[in-house]
Amino acid sequence: MKPDAASTLIHHDYQPPAGFAAPQVGVFKASTVLFPSVAAMRARDWRTKTGYTYGLHGTPTTFTLEERIAALEGGRHCQLVPSGLAAIALVDLALLAPGDEMLLPANVYGPSRELARTELARFGVTHRLYDPLDAQAFAGLLGARTKLVWLEAAGSVTMEFPDLRGLVAAARQRGVMTAIDNTWGAGLAFDAFALGIDIVVQALTKFPSGGGDVLMGSVTTRDDALNERIKLTHMHLGLGVAANDAESILRSLPSLPLRYRAHDAAARELASWLQGRPEVARVLHPALPSCPGHEHWRTLCTDAAGLFSVLFQERYAQTQVDTFVDALRLFGIGYSWAGPRSLAVPYDLGAMRPDGSLRGHLVRFSIGLEEAAVLRADLEQALRAAFS
Numbered sequence: 001m002k003p004d005a006a007s008t009l010i011h012h013d014y015q016p017p018a019g020f021a022a023p024q025v026g027v028f029k030a031s032t033v034l035f036p037s038v039a040a041m042r043a044r045d046w047r048t049k050t051g052y053t054y055g056l057h058g059t060p061t062t063f064t065l066e067e068r069i070a071a072l073e074g075g076r077h078c079q080l081v082p083s084g085l086a087a088i089a090l091v092d093l094a095l096l097a098p099g100d101e102m103l104l105p106a107n108v109y110g111p112s113r114e115l116a117r118t119e120l121a122r123f124g125v126t127h128r129l130y131d132p133l134d135a136q137a138f139a140g141l142l143g144a145r146t147k148l149v150w151l152e153a154a155g156s157v158t159m160e161f162p163d164l165r166g167l168v169a170a171a172r173q174r175g176v177m178t179a180i181d182n183t184w185g186a187g188l189a190f191d192a193f194a195l196g197i198d199i200v201v202q203a204l205t206k207f208p209s210g211g212g213d214v215l216m217g218s219v220t221t222r223d224d225a226l227n228e229r230i231k232l233t234h235m236h237l238g239l240g241v242a243a244n245d246a247e248s249i250l251r252s253l254p255s256l257p258l259r260y261r262a263h264d265a266a267a268r269e270l271a272s273w274l275q276g277r278p279e280v281a282r283v284l285h286p287a288l289p290s291c292p293g294h295e296h297w298r299t300l301c302t303d304a305a306g307l308f309s310v311l312f313q314e315r316y317a318q319t320q321v322d323t324f325v326d327a328l329r330l331f332g333i334g335y336s337w338a339g340p341r342s343l344a345v346p347y348d349l350g351a352m353r354p355d356g357s358l359r360g361h362l363v364r365f366s367i368g369l370e371e372a373a374v375l376r377a378d379l380e381q382a383l384r385a386a387f388s
Ligand SMILES: *Cc1c(COP(=O)(O)O)cnc(C)c1O
Pocket: 082, 083, 084, 085, 086, 109, 156, 181, 183, 184, 203, 204, 205, 206, 215, 216, 217, 336
């Protein structure tokens, strides 16, 4: 081998192209970012994000995605993390200390509650659950130790739309920080910051990606000091995202409103049709008057995500409901939502609603981008196969 083969391959003359004015964002990948001198290295502060210091702290690709998510949510600052769950964890770790209490809605995204029950409990942070439809009872739970309130609209399995205005007003009156899991609303269905919410989290894995092929989360804020706190914890934890993943989401963002409306329209058509089926006891979709919290949805939103749940008649056995899900040909059996492919998942209501307020066997549907009529024919044949 040539004695300088390695250095010849490493020290090339590449400069990013000047004058290449494509509106699409390039994929910039780096761990190392070079400084022209030691003085320049010392002068650049990695905390400000005004320049590049190290790949983990941002590249042109990730800075651009952060700016676009902040714009989508109506915020000013955004931190990207490797998953929606990591976004929730980042907020918890940035804001809570031993002795603090956090309030979670009873229908909270399950892994968020598990995080509270395990790691956060180990660090001396406690949590309690509240009924997202009862702002008055919620106000009574806010105490001197309450430092963070999580909101979620709508609940992603049981679909209750919370009394967001009432909950936020109560938390603000007590000076308690609020964070919302805005995955369902995707920054489109309602304006979380306009409601007075402090922190907006999204699983970009869902609508912003839209492809079912990327995992990512975002934490967006308006307040500079709050952002500083979250950003430092983000950096201390070594959270970063890959440029290829960021680029996939940047590519999907322009079609987000179109996709959101298409998922919504098909889901509403199928939800209404299922409501009229004899096998079905109840359809839970925030836009249907039969859904708990529908009145709150109506005052805040006209749009809805392509997500709903069906409660089958109690007289059916769980095995029949499982047969129905197995008989679906176009609906995949799998977690997540907002991808092109429709999905169906049976959930155990006993574990989610031990109070018995929802009865029957629940199946959660995520409507993809297939034609509604084709999905309806699939549902019809599976209902026939399982229940007749
Ligand atoms: C999927 C989801 C998350 C977590 O996102 P991941 O990227 O899968 O970790 C959080 N909240 C809600 C409501 C979700 O649906």
